[in-house]
Amino acid sequence: MAKERTKKPDTVSLGRAIAEGDYKVKLSMILMGFGCMARKQIGKGLLILLFEISFIYFMLADGIYNLSMFPSLGWREQTKVLNDAGFYEYQAGDNSVIILLYGVATLFVIAAFIVLWVVQLKLAYKLQVREETSRHINSLKEDITSLFNQNLHMTLMTLPCLGILFFNIVPLVFMISMAFTNYSKEKDHLILFDWNGLTNFGRVLNIQGNIGKQFWSVLLWTIIWAVFATFLNYIMGMILALIINRKNTHFKGFWRFCFVLSIAVPQFVSLLIMHTMLTQQGAVNVILQNLGLIDTALPFWQNPIWARVTVIVINLWVGIPYTMLQVTGILQNIPSELYEAAKMDGAGAFTIFRKITLPYMLFVTAPYLITTFTGNINNFNVIYLLSGGGPTYVGDTAGQTDLLVTWLYKLTIEKQYYNIGAVIGIMTFIVLSIVALVTYRNSASYKNEEAFM
């Protein structure tokens, strides 16, 4: 029986289902689930029908209204009306954010319904083919048992997928759609706002404008930061791992423990400590002054150059132990046959490092490097908790150490320039995709997946 069920049913296209389906299939186009009900799958059919009914109910009750408001995003302002008792009463106007959110949600519901419609139609046709070729049609009970066997993925992945849909995809689409509106505290468009096409993108990309100038300088710094943060950490972390793993180094466990301890402390705690230690009246400045090494406090967070160097150096403190830890695992993973063969051929230690260890590490850690690089472009914690993006010039929204992400945070959460924030988010995504695509396609592990296996 198991064999019978693992046999793949014919893959059918929607076109064929519509063209060749009998009246039961054709009726399913309107009365969803009929094809199932008419072919012994009553439970499944009823379930599909239930979805159709609730969809129609939703559309009549809310959906059509939501969609009708979507193009205009509302226009009624809050008004004061004199009520019968002689008091002024506030009458709620339209709230564009809510309209936008409900509109996006409705579009998702419609899309889900269309998917369900197609799936059930194909299913109906598949059942027809099965009946014609007199093959077995699953009962409801068999369908349920299959959910714990060959269809286990449906059972296990439904909830995680719904989580991603509701807490990632829908919010993202909602946020992206904000990029095409004038939803912002500027000119007070917080309650009522309109679509304004690509205006925001124009403002962000225009290097002459105020926002545009800040965007390009933040973008440049983001890339400089990511390059330094990634490669310095990688190289130094690897050297540290090699030094600790050297045959002649004693107390390997102890050294590793010292460095691991610094990552074991929650990052936000250590970063906040670093921040307070390096302020004008912070421990470092005060102690250096008391020792007579400096006269005036060092401007760690006041001078743009100082601030930029400081965040990169502190990021080394944060990142090197991580790299060391991860690299150690891979170093121990290098097939010992490779070393033995090299030794047999008379290679020295340095040659072995250059010809085996390094290429192997670069090969294996290429995906890791890419994720670290993209992670650094998105490194919110280090910048926000250390420098807060500052120092900031008067009139700017972005500070001198702000990355695209921290600027995005400031624009949306602090300044409530939602539209510009959304554009910055999209720009960050574009930068990251370019980096990921270019590096991933050029990395050796992509071109030659099996080289070291």
Place this chain on the structure above:
Amino acid sequence: MEERITFKKNKAPLGKRIGNAFVHVFLAALAALWLMPILWIILTSLRAEQGSYVSTFFPKGYTFSNYIRLFTDTSILNFPKMFTNTLIIAIFTCIISTFFVLSVSYCLSRMRFKLRKPYMNMCMILGLFPGFMSMVAVYYILKAIGLSEGSMIRVALILVYSACTGMGFQIAKGFFDTIPKSIDEAAIIDGATRWQVFTRITIPLSKPIIVYTVLTSFMAPWVDFIFAKVICRANADQYTVAIGLWSMLQKEYIHSWYTCFAAGAVVVSIPIAALFIYMQKYFVEGMAGAVKG
């Protein structure tokens, strides 16, 4: 570059001893540099004199009163309450996300279905958006379903921390990939269902990755502070430990709360550091496995 030269030198038999000694001194210096901020925070948490201004590295007097005040002074910043909030959130987040991560990783590693590749690609693309770009939108969604006020904020935070964990399958999937498929096949020939293979064979064989997943998801609410801040807004009684500690360093509190902040930081860090050091080997194993896959 200096390090590499010593590394090379060391391999030469002549300068071996000097080189070796040098390497150890160098390591000791680095270790001191790395441990200094940690030592500093522990000393500050025990410091008798208040305020954020210090003139010496070592405190002038030692006291435990910072810890006592942290857990008894609940008038302005209610640390015990924050601690309970975070604990509750962490426990639920941990259960839900472990289930999500393990099921998704198992399916992607062992099952072959039509949406497998699209799912993995989708996760990669979604991962390229800045994590909290959608935060404002999530807040509105939570508000629309009535989870943005009062004690429902806890539910909201649990959802926020656990809902998208299905995207972080890489490490666990890499681990599952290393379990030989022939074990599964043998079980299926003996008549086991996929569900039985998952629960009775794969799970018992995957202790390292389960420990890893449980601990990382348990730790997430303790160390996150952006999401919590956006969702809690001004509801101070729902704050988690991270926001609480962060507020202690704001201008209005820093003078009277600085040493308490240090005490709080130590209190939070000890369990997390202990968990982290305990699972360090799983971390390395997980990474190695994931890279291999």
